[in-house]
Amino acid sequence: xxxxxxxxxxxxxxxxxxxxxxxxxxxxxxxxxxxxxxxxxxxxxxxxxxxxxxxxxxxxxxxxxxxxxxxxxxxxxxxxxxxxxxxxxxxxxxxxxxxxxxxxxxxxxxxxxxxxxxxxxxxxxxxxxxxxxxxxxxxxxxxxxxxxxxxxxxxxxxxxxxxxxxxxxxxxxxxxxxxxxxxxxxxxxxxxxxxxxxxxxxxxxxxxxxxxxxxxxxxxxxxxxxxxxxxxxxxxxxxxxxxxxxxxxxxxxxxxxxxxxxxxxxxxxxxxxx
Amino acid sequence: xxxxxxxxxxxxxxxxxxxxxxxxxxxxxxxxxxxxxxxxxxxxxxxxxxxxxxxxxxxxxxxxxxxxxxxxxxxxxxxxxxxxxxxxxxxxxxxxxxxxxxxxxxxxxxxxxxxxxxxxxxxxxxxxxxxxxxxxxxxxxxxxxxxxxxxxxxxxxxxxxxxxxxxxxxxxxxxxxxxxxxxxxxxxxxxxxxxxxxxxxxxxxxxxxxxxxxxxxxxxxxxxxxxxxxxxxxxxxxxxxxxxxxxxxxxxxxxxxxxxxxxxxxxxxxxxxxxxxxxxxxxxxxxxxxxxxxxxxxxxxxxxxxxxxxxxxxxxxxxxx
Numbered sequence: 001x002x003x004x005x006x007x008x009x010x011x012x013x014x015x016x017x018x019x020x021x022x023x024x025x026x027x028x029x030x031x032x033x034x035x036x037x038x039x040x041x042x043x044x045x046x047x048x049x050x051x052x053x054x055x056x057x058x059x060x061x062x063x064x065x066x067x068x069x070x071x072x073x074x075x076x077x078x079x080x081x082x083x084x085x086x087x088x089x090x091x092x093x094x095x096x097x098x099x100x101x102x103x104x105x106x107x108x109x110x111x112x113x114x115x116x117x118x119x120x121x122x123x124x125x126x127x128x129x130x131x132x133x134x135x136x137x138x139x140x141x142x143x144x145x146x147x148x149x150x151x152x153x154x155x156x157x158x159x160x161x162x163x164x165x166x167x168x169x170x171x172x173x174x175x176x177x178x179x180x181x182x183x184x185x186x187x188x189x190x191x192x193x194x195x196x197x198x199x200x201x202x203x204x205x206x207x208x209x210x211x212x213x214x215x216x217x218x219x220x221x222x223x224x225x226x227x228x229x230x231x232x233x234x235x236x237x238x239x240x241x242x243x244x245x246x247x248x249x250x251x252x253x254x255x256x257x258x259x260x261x262x263x264x265x266x267x268x269x270x271x272x273x274x
Numbered sequence: 275x276x277x278x279x280x281x282x283x284x285x286x287x288x289x290x291x292x293x294x295x296x297x298x299x300x301x302x303x304x305x306x307x308x309x310x311x312x313x314x315x316x317x318x319x320x321x322x323x324x325x326x327x328x329x330x331x332x333x334x335x336x337x338x339x340x341x342x343x344x345x346x347x348x349x350x351x352x353x354x355x356x357x358x359x360x361x362x363x364x365x366x367x368x369x370x371x372x373x374x375x376x377x378x379x380x381x382x383x384x385x386x387x388x389x390x391x392x393x394x395x396x397x398x399x400x401x402x403x404x405x406x407x408x409x410x411x412x413x414x415x416x417x418x419x420x421x422x423x424x425x426x427x428x429x430x431x432x433x434x435x436x437x438x439x440x441x442x443x444x445x446x447x448x449x450x451x452x453x454x455x456x457x458x459x460x461x462x463x464x465x466x467x468x469x470x471x472x473x474x475x476x477x478x479x480x481x482x483x484x485x486x487x488x489x490x491x492x493x494x495x496x497x498x499x500x501x502x503x504x505x506x507x508x509x510x511x512x513x514x515x516x517x518x519x520x521x522x523x524x525x526x527x528x529x530x531x532x533x534x535x536x537x538x539x540x541x542x543x544x545x546x547x548x549x550x551x552x553x554x555x556x557x558x559x560x561x562x563x564x565x566x567x568x569x570x571x572x573x574x575x576x577x578x579x580x581x582x583x584x585x586x587x588x589x590x591x592x593x594x595x
Binding site: 023071074075078079080081082084085086088089090091092093095096097100211214215218222250252253256257259260263264267269 | 329335382383386387388389390391392395396398399400402403406410524527528531532535563564565566568569570571572573576577580581582
């Protein structure tokens with residue numbers, strides 16, 4: 001059921017990549033920041049992660065704006081591997097800062113839906129999974145609607161198709177790029193707050209999220225918004241099934257194996273065009 | 275040829291000679307710790323340069339090297355532990371296995387014309403799979419790892435003092451710089467450069483792009499696996515997360531990036547600049563803080579010269595004279 005969250009994280013990367021051409025390896029670490037913010041708010045003020053979300057999302061949006069303005073904007077024409085290395089430098093900074101501030105212990109943040117269980121036929125489902133799934137997929141649908149039918153969405157798609165032509169049409173590419181980057185980070189604020197009760201917090205988890213997000217991003221077809229959401233679901237289901245039927249180390253193989261297989265059979269991704 | 279020109283060259287040659295003598299006599303003055311650190315630095319120069327052949331010269335986002343390192347380390351160590359075969363032979367077996375795996379994965383991926391990004395992620399996927407396999411196999415010792423009995427002796431590729439490892443690392447590093455210089459000036463080097471800049475155009479003028487990328491992959495895989503054997507003999511302990519470590523490939527690429535992709539001296543400069551900084555910071559700063567400072571150094575250097583230090587320096591030298 002984490003599929004919708006994988007889809008959301010991947011969607012952030014897809015939007016940022018198609019509009020700015022940047023790859024952010026620190027993407028998952030911003031999600032870690034969001035989750036630790038929830039933890040801090042919970043321990044200090046006893047705020048439920050579902051409520052502190054309202055605080056965390058704008059905060060991450062602003063953080064995205066600042067990071068883009070001071071770091072990424074200068075790298076927009078640099079080689080892709082260079083950008084990746086710069087973001088890896090950010091990974092070092094963020095992970096060590098989190099470790100110093102919160103120690104390397106494993107922690108969980110409970111929320112009000114944590115203890116409840118829903119029984120649907122043969123499946124038992126924790127309440128927080130259900131909430132995560134519902135919010136995650138509705139935000140995914142809302143974003144898709146936004147991309148298709150609003151002015152901002154049209155501008156985003158125009159820049160993704162051809163940056164120079166979009167610029168000539170009078171779209172303020174720089175502003176849109178900045179907003180999109182911040183939106184990608186804000187999406188992580190949402191997914192981070194939703195999953196604090198499901199995923200155990202640990203300062204070094206960011207890179208794993210990033211890898212999963214990239215896998216979703218490539219599997220859906222690079223730059224394809226709908227494909228990313230679909231790929232997120234597919235991977236989430238594959239992971240759950242692998243854990244259920246095989247279990248242990250080998251169960252963890254299933255999503256990666258599936259990814260490799262899909263790309264070999266269909267190099268352009270699930271919904272990508274040649 | 276004027277007198278000043280001769281003098282300048284004499285000066286440069288003298289400096290060069292002094293540098294070589296310093297490098298050769300350094301180990302006797304250093305503590306065990308620093309000898310070991312320098313051995314690691316040389317090993318990373320070696321690995322980064324090996325990656326540079328496929329990643330820099332052919333411009334491919336190849337992340338398979340943790341698998342090659344693991345294969346080299348595990349193969350030679352297992353041959354040594356179970357059959358008593360010297361690592362000097364075992365490293366070639368490991369190298370050949372790495373070439374096999376690299377060429378098979380490369381062949382599948384290149385033929386389907388995967389974009390760079392997808393290829394990079396497939397590599398990371400394979401790395402994950404390799405770690406899981408190493409965990410679940412019995413022969414690798416699983417998560418308990420593999421201990422190599424210390425038995426110093428040249429035949430076992432183990433040395434009584436760390437200075438021995440220093441010289442061994444130095445030889446590896448010198449060898450790879452020589453090899454890179456040769457490749458850069460050979461036909462393969464020019465073909466790889468053509469492939470890097472425009473693969474379609476390269477294939478249009480009749481370069482067998484798949485073939486040459488596979489050759490680059492094979493060379494790189496073989497050399498990396500041999501470095502893996504040396505690594506195993508240096509640390510004498512292998513377990514899946516440390517032997518097949520994705521962070522190692524990230525640092526290898528980082529060193530190449532800082533120095534300049536595709537240049538022979540880039541990986542050398544990058545490693546020599548960053549690794550000592552990292553070690554010193556780790557020694558003298560509060561744990562955790564050293565990585566923050568390291569990250570800041572990396573970001574500042576990249577923002578300062580987005581092309582890498584070696585191309586930047588070349589441009590600077592050209593402007594000056």
